[in-house]
Amino acid sequence: MAKSPSSPPPSVVPPGPRKSGRPTSVKPPRPRAKAAPGVEPAAPPVVENTGAEHASKPPQPPETAAPPFPFADVGAEQRQMIETLSLNLARAAMTAQTAIAEAALSQADRPAALSPDPFNVGPAMNSVMTSLASRPDRLFAAQADLFNRYMDLWATTTRRAAGEEAPQPSKDKRFKDPAWSENPMFDMMRQSYLVTADWMNGLVSSVEDVDPLTKRRAEFFTKLLTDAFSPSNFLASNPAALKALAETNGESLVRGMQNFAADMERGAGKLKISQADYGRFVVGENVATAPGQVVWRDELFELIQYDAATEKQRAIPLLIFPPWINKFYIMDLQPENSLIRWLSAQGFTVFVCSWVNPDVDKADFGFDDYLEKGIYRAVAKVLEQSGSKRLNTVGYCIGGTLLGAALAHMAEKGVQPVASTTFFAAQHDFAEAGDLLLFTDEHWLAQIEEQMDAAGGVLPGAAMADTFNALRANDLIWSFFVSNYLMGKSPAAFDLLFWNADQTRMPKKLHMDYLRSMYGQNLLSQGKFTIGGIKVDLSKVTIPLYFQASREDHIAPMNSVYRSARAFSNADVTLTLAGSGHIAGVINPPSANKYQHWTNPALPATLAEWQAGAKEHPGSWWNHWAGWLHDKSGDWVAARDPKSGPLSPIEPAPGSYVKVKS
Numbered sequence: 001m002a003k004s005p006s007s008p009p010p011s012v013v014p015p016g017p018r019k020s021g022r023p024t025s026v027k028p029p030r031p032r033a034k035a036a037p038g039v040e041p042a043a044p045p046v047v048e049n050t051g052a053e054h055a056s057k058p059p060q061p062p063e064t065a066a067p068p069f070p071f072a073d074v075g076a077e078q079r080q081m082i083e084t085l086s087l088n089l090a091r092a093a094m095t096a097q098t099a100i101a102e103a104a105l106s107q108a109d110r111p112a113a114l115s116p117d118p119f120n121v122g123p124a125m126n127s128v129m130t131s132l133a134s135r136p137d138r139l140f141a142a143q144a145d146l147f148n149r150y151m152d153l154w155a156t157t158t159r160r161a162a163g164e165e166a167p168q169p170s171k172d173k174r175f176k177d178p179a180w181s182e183n184p185m186f187d188m189m190r191q192s193y194l195v196t197a198d199w200m201n202g203l204v205s206s207v208e209d210v211d212p213l214t215k216r217r218a219e220f221f222t223k224l225l226t227d228a229f230s231p232s233n234f235l236a237s238n239p240a241a242l243k244a245l246a247e248t249n250g251e252s253l254v255r256g257m258q259n260f261a262a263d264m265e266r267g268a269g270k271l272k273i274s275q276a277d278y279g280r281f282v283v284g285e286n287v288a289t290a291p292g293q294v295v296w297r298d299e300l301f302e303l304i305q306y307d308a309a310t311e312k313q314r315a316i317p318l319l320i321f322p323p324w325i326n327k328f329y330i331m332d333l334q335p336e337n338s339l340i341r342w343l344s345a346q347g348f349t350v351f352v353c354s355w356v357n358p359d360v361d362k363a364d365f366g367f368d369d370y371l372e373k374g375i376y377r378a379v380a381k382v383l384e385q386s387g388s389k390r391l392n393t394v395g396y397c398i399g400g401t402l403l404g405a406a407l408a409h410m411a412e413k414g415v416q417p418v419a420s421t422t423f424f425a426a427q428h429d430f431a432e433a434g435d436l437l438l439f440t441d442e443h444w445l446a447q448i449e450e451q452m453d454a455a456g457g458v459l460p461g462a463a464m465a466d467t468f469n470a471l472r473a474n475d476l477i478w479s480f481f482v483s484n485y486l487m488g489k490s491p492a493a494f495d496l497l498f499w500n501a502d503q504t505r506m507p508k509k510l511h512m513d514y515l516r517s518m519y520g521q522n523l524l525s526q527g528k529f530t531i532g533g534i535k536v537d538l539s540k541v542t543i544p545l546y547f548q549a550s551r552e553d554h555i556a557p558m559n560s561v562y563r564s565a566r567a568f569s570n571a572d573v574t575l576t577l578a579g580s581g582h583i584a585g586v587i588n589p590p591s592a593n594k595y596q597h598w599t600n601p602a603l604p605a606t607l608a609e610w611q612a613g614a615k616e617h618p619g620s621w622w623n624h625w626a627g628w629l630h631d632k633s634g635d636w637v638a639a640r641d642p643k644s645g646p647l648s649p650i651e652p653a654p655g656s657y658v659k660v661k662s
Helices: 051-056 076-107 121-133 136-161 184-205 212-228 239-247 251-266 339-345 367-386 398-413 434-439 442-454 461-471 473-486 495-501 508-520 558-567 607-612 622-631
Strands: 292-297 301-306 312-314 318-321 350-355 391-396 418-424 529-531 534-536 545-550 573-578 596-599 615-618 636-638
Touching (some): 121 212, 136 184, 212 434, 212 473, 339 350, 391 398, 545 622, 573 607, 573 622
Antiparallel strands (some): 292 301, 596 615
């Protein structure tokens, strides 16, 4: 949990209520002339009240008729509220200014940013603007469209002023507060913003004679810009924040600026927005609590075997390779949504490869190391511990990318200890890999490489977190900005967002090869990727495969996963499409009864054709997968005890590697 600022602003004691009367002047009083020694000061002259005097000067009001103190006509309670509000606004400003000043000092001795335009947005926007300038007819049409939209808005606003009923509350989560619709001023502000933002994004998207990736970069950052300028992100134009400010006499803003200062301190001078109450969770105590034992540990991973939950288990064990970008306990957050516990309850012997959180000593580890010291060694240890000749595997996200390459490597070598494999949100064909492609041009890769060199050869965990947050800025940045800072709320105790912030580092060699070979050149799907000294071909994999994709996945888009499934052209592939996104689409226990999934035994040329022939089912896809997995897992055998195998237990699950912080 973030700490409060080390030097909070001093408390200010509000003055007592002032008496009504003439306001105190801020100017010092004029000095009076000193009387000579022994001489009494002269008394003021007495003016005789004559008619001439009244005729030459207007009557002077009595002293009590002077302009009153601005708040003299309000009661003591109201004056106290006004003074409290003023003091709290001052405290909030002082807190923010102190945090910014401390951040500036902490950053003063650090090198300047590597580039003023690390994402290479300038050239992309220049290409788009040049294209628009070359088509004045389209630009004029766009300007006319914007004018017409504002004419419609003004007409709507006029009807509202004449008594027309307020519109329904917006479905946009940024404007869910009823005041955005009920208050005509805020309603016009909201609609004006939406009109302008939609017009700007549409104008950039309308460009046709620009390189598709360049256009995509311009679209992405135009949307980032328009999202940032939403009126909901500013105190003066957010009715919910203003209401909280008024109801708390400014205390909400004080709390917000304290949250801001704590996040600045937690980020060591950089704003690191809190997404959850991190102090409420402890790995191994209230998350990652499935019972089991670490039965193997080396420099790259810990192998965890989980306790049996049934008297009988399937003969063929299951080994899960999570992504090394995140920690494995996304599959074991709470007992009620733990995939690991659920699999154990279905009668599977579950093993998980818990990757090390690499430090600078692993900077030169690459795909070859993660293949030989990771995939192959973990497979061998599971077979040794279980006594089985074969096993089933799961690869999640980037863990699935590595596992797919490993399966092709095994096929080239003529060895195949894997009976079947399941891929969760995993990509092997990166031609349609989504917005992450925008972060993998050579300009940006050079920036990443310099950043890793400055960190000793690893990519700091926060760097990937920032990238993923940018892909969903409204949900993962601005919503917390408004809630934490403008509204002064404390982040919720949300296990998934606690896990999301528990990032890992990545070795330079591995990460750069991944970005260049997969996102940059798409070598794996073309049969041109070399790993373990062998150029691998996915079409040579012939074991049964199960692919899971999520309809709203922004990291492994469903089109990309579908292309990946078809890249294994000689395998028996089953594909299921789940509702929701990269995490909730995967971690969706049947007991939750949420979302839906689609199945289709065929695998036609395009995802659109697959969807046209797919059947929709309510709820989780886990039961469908478990049925497929049972068929690939052999007979029932006596349940295995992690403490009774050939590998001696080292420590209870979740082990030590998962607890290492970046």
